[in-house]
Amino acid sequence: MSEHTQTGEITAAQAAHSEEHGQAHAHQVSYGTYFMVWLGLVALTAVTVTIAGIQLGSLTLITAMLIASVKTALVGYHFMHLKYDNIIIKVFVLVCLVIFLTFWVLTFSDLSFR
Amino acid sequence: MNPIVELVDNSFIFIIAISVVLLVGVTAAMIYFVFRYSEKNNPKPDQSITGSTTLEILWTVIPLILVLAMFFYGYEGFREMRNIPPNAMLVKVTGKMWFWNFEYENKKTSDTLLILPQGKDVRFELMSADVNHSFYVPAYRVKEDCVPGRVNHMWFHTTNVGVYDIECAEYCGMNHSYMLGKVKIVPEKEFLEWYNKIDSVKKTDSLSVPTGNVKTDSLKTLQVKTDTIKAPVKKTDSIKVNTKDTLKSKK
C-alpha cells in the first residue's frame, strides 16, 4: 500500500508551482465541522433504519439508496476533502461515476426488457 | 424465397460495398501520395498544411450517415428475424453435450436429425441441459444460444427441399466441433407421414443422412467422453420459461 503514497519526482514547472497548491494544501477544517458531519451521518442512518421499518413498498429501496447517496456525498465532500480539492480531482470523480452509471443503464437495458 | 436469408445477404453486400469503396479510396490515396510526394519527387514539404476544418467536418458527417445506414439495414433484417409468425410450427431444441435433441409439438422426439416440412414457418424454443450451446443453421443465416436456465427463441421459413448443416456455434467443451446435426427439408406430405408415425425416430432412422465429414463412429462417442466435465447440472427443473420476452408474436 505504501507504494501509492510514495512521492514522485516533479519537474521544474511543478516544483515552482507547488508552493501554491502542489504541497501545502493544508486547508484546516475545524474539529467542530467534522463533528457536525458525523452527527448528520448518524442521524441519516437512524432515518434509514426507521423508514425501512415502515412498509413503503418499492419506495423503501429508493429512499434507502437516496439516503445512502447523501451520506456518501457528505463523506466525500467533507471527510475526503473533495470540497477543497483541485477541480481536476472533482472531474475525475465525476467521470468515474458517470461511467459506472452507464454500466448500470446499459445492463438494465437488457434485464428490464427481457 | 426466404426473407431472412435475403435480408442478411443484402445487408452484408451493402456494408461490404461501402467498405470496399472506402478501403480502396484510402489505400489508393495513400499509395499515390507515397509516390507522388516522395523525397525525390517533392523535396520540399509544404509545412503550411496542418489541418482543415472543412475536411474534418466532411469526414465526420459522411461516415456518420453511412454507418447509420448500415445500422438501419442490419436492424431491418433483425426485425424480421425476431418477428415470429404466430402460427409457426414449434420445435423444442435442447442442446446437450454434445448432441441436439428435437421435440415436436406431438411429443415426437429426434436426436441430431431435424426433419421439417417444406414451405413452413418453424419456431424454435432453445434450451440447454448443461452448458451454453448455440443452434446454428448457416443455410438460413440464423443462430441463437441455448443457455441453461432460460429459453431463447428463433425462427426461419423452410424453403428448398434438401439437407442442410446444423452446427453448435458456442464453445461447449471437448466435442464442440462434433456437435453437428442436419436439417432435412422434405415435402409436406412426406413430413406428415413421418410425423404421424407413433414411435420416435432412432438415430439410425432410414431418413438419416451421413453427417458429412463426421465419421460415423464419432457420433457414437458423443456421449461417452464426459470425463472432462464435473458434476452435471443439479436441478434440471429450474429451467424457467421466459415470459417477459419482448418478442410478441405477429398479430
Next chain:
Amino acid sequence: MANGTLANEVSYLEYQGKHKGIMGWLLSVDHKRIGLMYLMAILIFFFVAMTLGVLMRLEMLTPGETIMKPSTYNSVFTLHGVIMVFLFIIPAIPAVFGNFMLPIQIGAKDVAFPRLNLFSWYLYMVGAVLAVFSLFVGEGPADTGWTFYVPYSIRSAQNVTLTTMAAFVLGFSSILTGLNFVVTIHRLRAPGMTWFRMPLFVWGLYATSWIQVLATPVIGITLALIMLERFMGIGVFDPALGGDPILYQHLFWIYSHPAVYIMILPAMGVVSEILPTFSRKDIFGYKQIAISSLGIALIGYLVWGHHMFVSGMSDTSRIVFSLLTFLVAIPTGVKIFNWVATLYKASIKFSAPLYYVLGFIFIFSIGGLTGLVLGALATDIHVTDTYFVVAHFHYVMFGGMGIMFFATMHYWFPKVFGKMYNEKIAVIACTIIIIGFNVLYFPFFIMGYMGMPRRYYDYLPQFEGWHILSTVGSWILVSGIVFMFGNLFYGLLKGPKAAVNPWGGTTLEWKVPSPPPLENFDEIPVVTGGPYVHDKPTYIMHPGKEGINTNGGPKTINQEAAL
C-alpha cells in the same frame, strides 16, 4: 552541476548503480530498464503464443486428427488467446514503449512512481508464471476459450482456476501501469508542454490508461467470482443455483470490449509519431487525432453488448448496442483520414517503420470495416462465433496492433539500443509479413460467411480448401517474422552505431543521446511549440545555460500544464 553532467554521459544500458549485473536490472526503478525487461518477457510469451497459433493451423491442415486430440486443441486455443491478450497485446506497447518513451517525450526524468512501476513488472511476471504453471499441474490448462464463459468454466475439470488467477493478477499489473501513466502525464510535463503540445503517442497512452483504470477492475472481480464459484458454488453465475450466464457475459465484456481499445490506442499513437517523422511535415489535424483517442476510449465503454447479440439478451438491448457500436467507427475514421492527409504534399522518406504503418492502415481498415459487419445485427447473427469473427480480430489485433508493434520496434530501435538494423532486409521482411498475413487470415472471412464455426477442432469437407490455403499462409508469415526478428537481433549485436536522430524526428526523445542517459535530460527542457514542427525548433534543451527564466515568461502555460 558538474556531477550531474558526468552521470548523464553514461547511457542507461551501461549505468552501474547500487546493484551490479542482473540485479542492476531486476531492482532498477529506471523506466527505461523496466521497459526493456517488459520487452524481454513479452517477446518470450509472444513467441510461445505464436507457436501455439502455428500448431493450431497445422491441426487444421487436414480434417480429423492431424497432430493433436480435441481436448488438446481446446487448451491450445485457450492458452493462445489468453497469452496473446493478457500477456502480449495489452501490455506490449504501453508497458514496453510507453514506459520507455512517455517520460522522455514529456520531458521528465522518470514516471511519477518508479517503484510502483517496478512492482507492476513483478506482478506481470507473477501472472505469467501462474499461466505457465497451469500447463503443468493437475489436469492441464483451461479449455474454456479466453472468454471463460460460464457455466462451462465452472464445470470444466481443467485448471481454469489457475488460468483465471493469472488473468486476475495481470489485470492488476495493467491497472497500476495505467494509474502511473495518468499521474505522470498530469504532473510531470516539462514547462511549456501544454496538453495540445503533447506528442500523440502520449495522448494515446493517456486514453489507454483511463480504460485500464476504469475497466480492468470489473474483470478482476468477475474472474474472482469464477474462482469462488468453482470452489464454493456461491451461485451467482451457476444456472443450477439460479445464476444467470448472460450476466456473466455482460461483466466479462464490460471490461473486454474496452480492452480492445487498450490494445489499439497506443498503436494508433505510434502511427501518429511515425507518419510526421517520415513525411517531414506536421501531422494533419493534430487536435482531432488527439481528441478522437479520448472519443474512442469513451464510446468504447458503451458497446460491449455487441459480443452478445445471440446470447438471449433483450431485443431492445441488442438494438441499442448495435447503434452505439457504429459510433466507434467515426473517431477511428477521423484518425485514418487525417493520417492519409498527412502524406499530402509531404516529402516522404520511405523506410521500414513507414512501410509497416502503411501496411497497418490497409490491414487495420479491413479489420475495422469488417467489424461493422459484426456490429450490424442481421449480419452478426449469421457470422458471430464463426471464423469471420476470428478473421476480424486477427486483422485488428495482429494486423493492427501486432504490425504496429513491429513498426514500433523498428522506429525506436536506434533510440533504445543505440544500434541500427539493416533497412533493406527489414523492408523485405515486412513485405513477406503483409503477404503471409493476408493469405493466412483472408480465407477466414470466406469460411466464416460460409458457416465455419470458431473453436472447432474438426470441420466439414466444404471448408477444407480454405483451411489448407490458410495454413500455407501461416508458413509464409512465420518466415517473414523469423526474418524480421533475425534482422533486428543481428542489428542489436553487429549493427552500426545509431545517431541521435537518425530519422529526423521532432519529438523530445530524438533530442537526447541514443541510447538515452540514465536520467534522460541533464536539464529539464522548456517547450515552446507543437510536437511535430519541422521547420523551427520547439524545445530549449538547456534553459539553464541559455539563461531562460522558465518561471517568468510562459506563466499562463505553466498553469495550464499543472492541471
Next chain:
Amino acid sequence: MTEHSEVMQEQTHAHGGAHVHRDDEGSKMAMWLFLFTELLLFGGLFLLYGAYRFEYADGFKVAAADMNSFIGAINTIILLTSSLSVALSIAAIQRNQKKLTMAMLWFTILCGLAFLVNKYFEWSHEIHNGIYPGGPALENMSNGEVIYFGLYYVMTGLHGLHVIVGLIFIGFIMVFISRDKITSTNFQKLENAGLYWHLVDVIWIFLFPLFYLLH
C-alpha cells in the same frame, strides 16, 4: 531564477526516489485513481446485486428477513465514527498535535477491530445455522435466497478484507507518525490512508441498507 535553478539542480542529483522533490498533489491523484479501481471492483458486485434483486425480488426479501439489522446498524455507526476519527486525525496533524493524531488513529483501529468482531459473530451465527454456499440450509431455499447469501458472503467478505487492509495501512502510517516521517507539513500519506478508510466506509454505507434493510 535563483530559487528555480536550485530546484533543477536538485533534480539532477536525484534519482530513483533517493532525493526527490515531493509532489503531494500527484500522490493524492494516484490515491483517487486507486479508489476508482476499488469502487469499480465493488461496482461489479453491486451490479450483480442489482440484477438479481431485480430478478428475484421475493427471494431476496425472504432471505434478508434473517438478517439482524440491529447488528448492521451498530456496525454502520462504528464505521461512521471511525471515519470521523480519521478525519480528525488529519485535522490534528495539521495543527501539529501529534498526541491527538495518534489517539485518533488508535481509536480508528479500535473501531475497525470492533467492526470485524461483530462481523465474525454474525458470520459464525449464519454458518452455524447452515447458511453458507453449499451449506445444508441452502438446499431447501429458493434460487433467490441462495444468490442473496452468495452475494452477502462475497460482498461483506471482500469489504471485511478491505477493512483489514485499511487497518494495516493505518498501522504503517502510525509508525511513520511516531518517527516524525509524517508531520504537520508533510502528511499526504496520512491523508491517503484516510481516503482509503473513507472509501471502505462509503461501501458499507451502501451494503448496509442493501443487505439488512430489505423488509
